[in-house]
Amino acid sequence: MSATILDGRKVSREIEEEIKSEVDALKAKNKKAPHLAAILVGDDGASQTYVNNKIKACKRVGFEYTLLNFPTTISESKLMTEIERINADEDIDGLIVQLPLPDHISASKVTDRILPHKDVDGFTNENYGRITSKHPGLLPATPFGIVELLKRYKVDIKGKHCVMVGNSRTVGAPMSSIMAYHENATVTVCHIHTVDLAHYTKQADILIVATGKPALITGDMVKEGVAVVDVGITRIPTEDNERGYILSGDVNFEEVEKKASFITPVPGGVGPMTIASLLMNTLKAATTKSTITTEI
Numbered sequence: 001m002s003a004t005i006l007d008g009r010k011v012s013r014e015i016e017e018e019i020k021s022e023v024d025a026l027k028a029k030n031k032k033a034p035h036l037a038a039i040l041v042g043d044d045g046a047s048q049t050y051v052n053n054k055i056k057a058c059k060r061v062g063f064e065y066t067l068l069n070f071p072t073t074i075s076e077s078k079l080m081t082e083i084e085r086i087n088a089d090e091d092i093d094g095l096i097v098q099l100p101l102p103d104h105i106s107a108s109k110v111t112d113r114i115l116p117h118k119d120v121d122g123f124t125n126e127n128y129g130r131i132t133s134k135h136p137g138l139l140p141a142t143p144f145g146i147v148e149l150l151k152r153y154k155v156d157i158k159g160k161h162c163v164m165v166g167n168s169r170t171v172g173a174p175m176s177s178i179m180a181y182h183e184n185a186t187v188t189v190c191h192i193h194t195v196d197l198a199h200y201t202k203q204a205d206i207l208i209v210a211t212g213k214p215a216l217i218t219g220d221m222v223k224e225g226v227a228v229v230d231v232g233i234t235r236i237p238t239e240d241n242e243r244g245y246i247l248s249g250d251v252n253f254e255e256v257e258k259k260a261s262f263i264t265p266v267p268g269g270v271g272p273m274t275i276a277s278l279l280m281n282t283l284k285a286a287t288t289k290s291t292i293t294t295e296i
C-alpha cells in the first residue's frame, strides 16, 4: 500500500484563502483587520523561524501584526507587565508568547495571564478546561490544526482507536481530550513511562506522535492501514547543507509510509496547520471578542 500524504502545506494555503476573503469582507465594511501580537523572548533560532512563519502568514491573509522581541534577561514581572499592556490594548485581538521561555520564567504563569479571549494559542487554563465543555473557547492551535487536516482528507475518526504518544500540556494532552470528547475516538495516551510503547502503537488506527524524539516510531511499530500524524520537529546538525541542520519528525517516514494509509510529512505537515489554526483563532477572537464559543 502507498500512503496518501496529508499535505498540511496545501491545506493550510486553502484555509488562508478562506481567511483572506473574510478579512477582505471586513475591510470592505470599513472594519479593522484582525491584529495578532507575538512575544518572543531570547534569540533561539528555531523559535525565530516559527515566529517569522507566523508573521509571514499574517501578511498573506491581511492581518495586522506586532512582534515584540525581548532579551533572555527580561524578568518574569516585566514580561507580565507587557502582557497586561497588550491585554488592555483594544486594538490587539490575539496574543501569543512563544515557548519555550528561559528557565527563570514560569511558562504556565505567563501563559495564564493572557486574557482567554485573546489567547489564540489556546494555552490558558480557561481555554484548556473549556475543551470539555459544550461551548469551547479558543482551541489549542496544534490539536485544532490536526483535526482540521484529518477531516479535510476524510480520515474516519469516530469509533477508531487513536493512540497519542506524548502528553504535553500544549499538544498531547489537549489532543487526546479533543479526540475522545469531540471526535468520539477511543483514545490511548502513551508517554515516557509507558511500558512497551510498541504494544500500543501497533493497535492504532490513528497514531499521533508528539515527543520530540527523532524517528521514535519505526515501521515494525505500526499496523497496515494506520493514519499517522507526526507532530515532532527536531533540528539535527549537519555539515551537508547551507542551513547547518536538517529537520526530523518523530516518525521514521520511509519505513512507516510503506504501511500507512495516510501520513503527514515533516516539514509540510502539522507545522503549517498549526499556523493556519492560529490565524483561524485570531479571526475568531477579532470577530467575537469576549463571548467566544466555538462549535466543533
Ligand SMILES: NC(=O)C1=CN([C@@H]2O[C@H](COP(=O)(O)OP(=O)(O)OC[C@H]3O[C@@H](n4cnc5c(N)ncnc54)[C@H](OP(=O)(O)O)[C@@H]3O)[C@@H](O)[C@H]2O)C=CC1
Binding pocket: 142, 165, 166, 167, 168, 169, 170, 171, 172, 190, 191, 192, 193, 194, 197, 210, 211, 212, 213, 216, 231, 232, 233, 234, 270, 271, 272, 274
Ligand atoms: N509542528 C508543530 O506545529 C509543533 C511541533 N511541536 C514539536 O512536537 C514535539 C513535542 O512537543 P511538545 O509536546 O511541546 O514536547 P514536550 O517535551 O513538552 O512533551 C513531549 C512528550 O513526549 C513524551 N515522551 C518523550 N520521550 C518519549 C518516549 N521515548 N516515548 C514516549 N513518550 C515520550 C514526554 O513524556 P514526559 O513528559 O513524561 O517526559 C511528553 O509527554 C517537539 O519536537 C516540538 O518541537 C510542538 C508544537 C507544535
Ligand SMILES: Nc1nc(=O)c2c([nH]1)NC[C@@H]1CN(c3ccc(C(=O)N[C@@H](CCC(=O)O)C(=O)O)cc3)C=[N+]21
Binding pocket: 049, 050, 053, 096, 097, 098, 099, 100, 121, 141, 142, 233, 247, 266, 267, 268, 269, 270, 271, 272, 274, 275
Ligand atoms: N506559544 C507557542 N505557540 C506555538 O504554536 C508553538 C510554541 N509556542 N513553541 C514551539 C512550537 C512549535 N511550533 C511550530 C510552528 C510552526 C512550525 C512550522 O512552520 N514548520 C514548518 C517548517 C519550519 C522550519 O523550516 O523549521 C513545517 O513543518 O513545514 C513548526 C513548529 C509552534 N509552537
Ligand SMILES: [Mg+2]
Binding pocket: 168
Ligand atoms: Mg514534559
